[in-house]
Amino acid sequence: xxxxxxxxxxxxxxxxxxxxxxxxxxxxxxxxxxxxxxxxxxxxxxxxxxxxxxxxxxxxxxxxxxxxxxxxxxxxxxxxxxxxxxxxxxxxxxxxxxxxxxxxxxxxxxxxxxxxxxxxxxxxxxxxxxxxxxxxxxxxxxxxxxxxxxxxxxxxxxxxxxxxxxxxxxxxxxxxxxxxxxxxxxxxxxxxxxxxxxxxxxxxxx
Amino acid sequence: xxxxxxxxxxxxxxxxxxxxxxxxxxxxxxxxxxxxxxxxxxxxxxxxxxxxxxxxxxxxxxxxxxxxxxxxxxxxxxxxxxxxxxxxxxxxxxxxxxxxxxxxxxxxxxxxxxxxxxxxxxxxxxxxxxxxxxxxxxxxxxxxxxxxxxxxxxxxxxxxxxxxxxxxxxxxxxxxxxxxxxxxxxxxxxxxxxxxxxxxxxxxxx
DNA sequence: TTTTTCGCTTGTCAATCGAATAATTAAATG
DNA sequence: CATTTAATTATTCGATTGACAAGCGAAAAA
Numbered sequence: 350x351x352x353x354x355x356x357x358x359x360x361x362x363x364x365x366x367x368x369x370x371x372x373x374x375x376x377x378x379x380x381x382x383x384x385x386x387x388x389x390x391x392x393x394x395x396x397x398x399x400x401x402x403x404x405x406x407x408x409x410x411x412x413x414x415x416x417x418x419x420x421x422x423x424x425x426x427x428x429x430x431x432x433x434x435x436x437x438x439x440x441x442x443x444x445x446x447x448x449x450x451x452x453x454x455x456x457x458x459x460x461x462x463x464x465x466x467x468x469x470x471x472x473x474x475x476x477x478x479x480x481x482x483x484x485x486x487x488x489x490x491x492x493x494x495x496x497x498x499x500x501x502x503x504x505x506x507x508x509x510x511x512x513x514x515x516x517x518x519x520x521x522x523x524x525x526x527x528x529x530x531x532x533x534x535x536x537x538x539x540x541x542x543x544x545x546x547x548x549x550x551x552x553x554x555x
Numbered sequence: 556x557x558x559x560x561x562x563x564x565x566x567x568x569x570x571x572x573x574x575x576x577x578x579x580x581x582x583x584x585x586x587x588x589x590x591x592x593x594x595x596x597x598x599x600x601x602x603x604x605x606x607x608x609x610x611x612x613x614x615x616x617x618x619x620x621x622x623x624x625x626x627x628x629x630x631x632x633x634x635x636x637x638x639x640x641x642x643x644x645x646x647x648x649x650x651x652x653x654x655x656x657x658x659x660x661x662x663x664x665x666x667x668x669x670x671x672x673x674x675x676x677x678x679x680x681x682x683x684x685x686x687x688x689x690x691x692x693x694x695x696x697x698x699x700x701x702x703x704x705x706x707x708x709x710x711x712x713x714x715x716x717x718x719x720x721x722x723x724x725x726x727x728x729x730x731x732x733x734x735x736x737x738x739x740x741x742x743x744x745x746x747x748x749x750x751x752x753x754x755x756x757x758x759x760x761x
Numbered sequence: 762t763t764t765t766t767c768g769c770t771t772g773t774c775a776a777t778c779g780a781a782t783a784a785t786t787a788a789a790t791g
Numbered sequence: 792c793a794t795t796t797a798a799t800t801a802t803t804c805g806a807t808t809g810a811c812a813a814g815c816g817a818a819a820a821a
Contacts (some may be wrong), residue, residue: 383590510732612780
């Protein structure tokens, strides 16, 4: 039977750590850093507040771990797609990247919520986010996409934020969308419709 | 001399009320409803916390007053523009409305911040926002614009949120944009560039 | 089995929260 | 001037915040 029931101790540790982390992602992106209490997070994770200090030492550190997890999800998703694109045409290639980013925003609206929350005020958390996670991805991805779209360099920031906003907002405010329009943007058909809409917006076919 | 120096009493009352209200708009849209404390707001307004209870009776009521003020700003801005459009061509007319909405988002990024903050969780504040402020504007404006753009009715929510996100995000996260790209989106030239970019995105000329 | 380790629970701390009340001060009124 | 009114300030309340310390109890090691 080899290694059937592994280290029950370390397994349990990792499981609770993961539960706290996912609860933190939810709470931070729902109520913002100040609005989410460590006791809320603990209750969401089914444990107590002391465990948060034990596993993550501070609320700030827990927030950084939550942000790391969200960007890791994005990285995984895009890397996987970048390797398995069906087309070779650069324009259709870029359109598929955009579509996949829309699908990610639907599956993990928390990342966009976090970026809007923290992008509003110039503090240490924003500096950490930009320097550790955003800057490198922007520098790597944006020039390539702008070349495909035939963009003037000065318009690059405008295209970047227009794309991010157009792709993600509807999923970030899904409860509002449901109440306002009756459409549930999380449904698979709606996700694909939005992916096509945004791809056509940014890179119209021919 | 008639009513030269009016009621100094009521004038002072209105002035402090306005100062508290503007501080509330700033604080609520910076840190979210839970993250902004009434003491923060009072200090921002140059007064003490007791005055908030006196003028607005509760934090909830103050938040609603702040939201009312933001939507009043939007209403004023768009109404003024709707009456003074230079063109009669429906497409160019719609493009100019979009441009003006972008300019408003640059001048008052707080409205978009509030809508993202509150659109994330289905609670009473969201219901109040949608029912009192958003629903009527959406129903009045969206069908007209979608007719001009030649949109399928099913795509209306997608176009609505894509437009809102593309138009407003860059200004809502201006501090992030500055650190990431070096561009200050609040500068007049950048505002006009973004207005043109979004107008061309949603309604390409010819 | 005995001992050690460590994931976890509980309780406590000063600080801060929203709200209410009492006290103060200056303008409006007679 | 004296009196009333009301805008503002100061104080206080119970509840909640993040962080920390002490101890528990079962798994791991001896």
